[in-house]
Amino acid sequence: MKLSPLVAAVLISTGSTSHAFDLQHPANNNTDNLVWTGHLSPDTDTVVSAMLAAHIYGGEATVPERINPESEFVLSYCNAEPPRIESEYGNVQIGLVDFNQVTQLAPTINQNAIVAVIDHHAIGGSPINTPQIVAMDIRGWGSAATILADNAAKLDITLPKQLACAALGAILSDTVIFQSATTTEYDKYYAKQLADLAGINDIEDFGQQMLIAKSDLSHLSASTILTMDYKNFEYGGKKVGIGVAETLTAQQLLDRKEELLAAMRAYKKANQLDHLFFSITDTKDKKANLLWADSSDLKVLKIAFDATDLEKDTLTLEGVTSRKRQIGPAIQNAVESL
Template sequence: MKPSLLGLTLLASFNCVAEGALDLHTLSNNNTDNLVWVGHLSPDTDSVASAIMAAHLYGGIPAITENPNPESQFVLNYCGIDAPQVKTDFSSYQIGLLDFNQSTQLAASIQPESITAIIDHHALGSSPIRLPQIVSMDIRAWGSTATILTESAGRLKVDIPKAIACVGLGAILSDAVVFQSSTTTDYDKRYADKLAKIAGIKDIQEFGQQMLVAKSDLSHFSAESILTMDYKNFEFGGKKVGIGVAETLTAQQLIDRKSEFLTAMTSFKKEQGLDYLFFSITDTKNKRANILWVDSQDKKVLADAFGTAIKGDILVMDGVTSRKRQIGPAIQKSIEAQ
C-alpha cells in the first residue's frame, strides 16, 4: 500500500500536553466532563459520525449545529444509533472541533479560547480559526475525519462498538463518494474495510449505493433548503465566498429546478452579504458538476477558475466532483489572482 502524505499532524509526544489542550495520545490525562465534540455548520455525515466517534474515543458528548441531512439520517437509522444532540449555545463548554478548521464554518457561540483540540482532513485555508492558546491538532490528508478517528482508536486500543463502526463507515463512504472521489486514499479503503467487519456489513458498495439514493431524494425540499444543506462559507482574497453542493444520482431533477435555485441564490447572497456564491449540482452517477452562479461577477470568477468560456446559464464540468479538491481550490485561485 502506498503511504498517503500527512498534511499536518501536531500531536503531543510527551506524557502530557499544554494545560487546556486535550491529550490525543494518553486518554488518562484528560478531564472530559465538560467537553463537547462538534463539526462545522451545515453538518454532513462525516461531521455527524465523527462527533459520535470522538466522544466514544476521547470522552465528552457529541453535538451537531442543526438537524442531520437526509443522507446522515439514513445512516443513523440504518446503524440504529441516535443523532447527536443539536446545540446552538456552546458558550459554557470546552470544545473539540471536527472536520473543519476555518473560522467561517464555526458556530457563532464557540469562543476560540474554549477550543481544546482540532481533528480534521482539510487544508489550512485563508481564514483558519485563530487561537489564543496551544491546542492539540491532528490534521491529515486523508479522505475523511472518520478515517483518522478509526486509526486513532486502534492506536489507543479502544474498541469501536458495532453501531459506531457502522456510522463511521457511512462517513468514509459519504466523503469518498463510495471511493469515487479524487480525495479517496488507501487509508480510507483500509479503515472502511475494518469498520465494515466490526459492523457486520458484508457489501460496502451496496451500503454506499443506498446512501447515495438517500442523498439523492430531495424532491420534497425547497430550493432554499437544498442550497444550504451541504454548504460552506470561505474567505478567499479577503472576499466572502459561499459554495453549496448537492450530490445526487438524479441530477436532472435538480437541474430542471434551475430557476428556483437562481432565485434562492440571489436572495441568499444578498442576505448573507456574500461577494460570491456558487452552487454545484454534482452528478455522482456520471461524475459531473453542474455549477450555478448569481451574477456576472460570479460568472467571471468561474470562467477564470476553470479556464473556459461559459455559454448559457450553467457550467457543466465533466470529471469534477469534489468541492474540497477541485471546485473550491479553483475558485480560490481565481479570486486571489484578481
C-alpha cells in the same frame, strides 16, 4: 497493516504544568464539560466524527444544526443515536471535527474554549485563531472519520457495532464510495475494517443506498437544498459560499434551475456574500454542474476553470466531484487572482 499519518499536526505538551489536550493519551485529559462538534450545515462525516471523537476521547457529541437526509438514513440503518443539536456553546470545552475555518464555526463558540481539532481539510482562508495551545490532528485523507478510526485502532479502542457502521457511512459519504479525488488507501483500508466490525458484507450496496437516500430532494425547497451541504469560505478577503448537492438524479435539480438561481441571489444578498456558487454534483456520471448567482461570480468561474467562452447559465465539469479537492481550490485561486 500498520498505517502512519500522511500529515499529523499534533501540538501537545505533556509536562506536569500543561493543560493542553492530549490526543495520544486520552486518560490525561479533563473531559468535564467537553463537547465535540463539526461545521455548520453538518454532513455525515461531521456528524459521525463528533460521535467517534466523543467515544474515543470522552465528552459529548453535538451538531450545531439539524442533520441532513443522508445522515438520518445512515444513523437509522446503523441503529445509532444521533448527536444532540446544540445552539449554545458557552461555558464548555470545544473539540472541533471535520473543519478548521472560522467561517464554518457555530456562532456561539468562543475560540478560546477550543482544545482540539481533528480534520482533513487544508488550513487556508480564515482558520481558527486561538491564544492557547490546541491539539491538532490534520491529515490529507478522504474523511475525518478515517482519521478517528485510525486513532481508535492505535489506542486499542474497539468501536461498537453501531458506531463502526456509522463511521463506514461517513467514509463512503465523503469519498463518494471511493470515487472522489480525495480518496486514499487509508479510507479503503478502514472502510473494510469498519465493515467487518459492523457485520456489513457489501460495502458497495450500503453506499448505493446512501446515495439513493440523499438523491431525492423533490420535497425540499430550493433555499433548503442550497444550504443543505453548504460551506462559507474567506478567499483573498472575500466572503465566498459554495453549496453542493450530490445526487444520482441530477436532472431533477437541473429542471429546477430557475428556482435555485432565485434562491442563490436572495441568499447572496441576505448574507452579504461576495461570491456564491452551487454544484449539482452528478454522482452517477461523475460530473459537476455549477450554477452562479451573478456576473461577478461568472467572472470567477471563467478564470477558475478556463471557461473563457462560457455563455450558458450552467458550467458542466466532467470528472469533477469534490468541493474540497477540485471546486474549492480552483475558485480560491481565481478569487485571489482578481
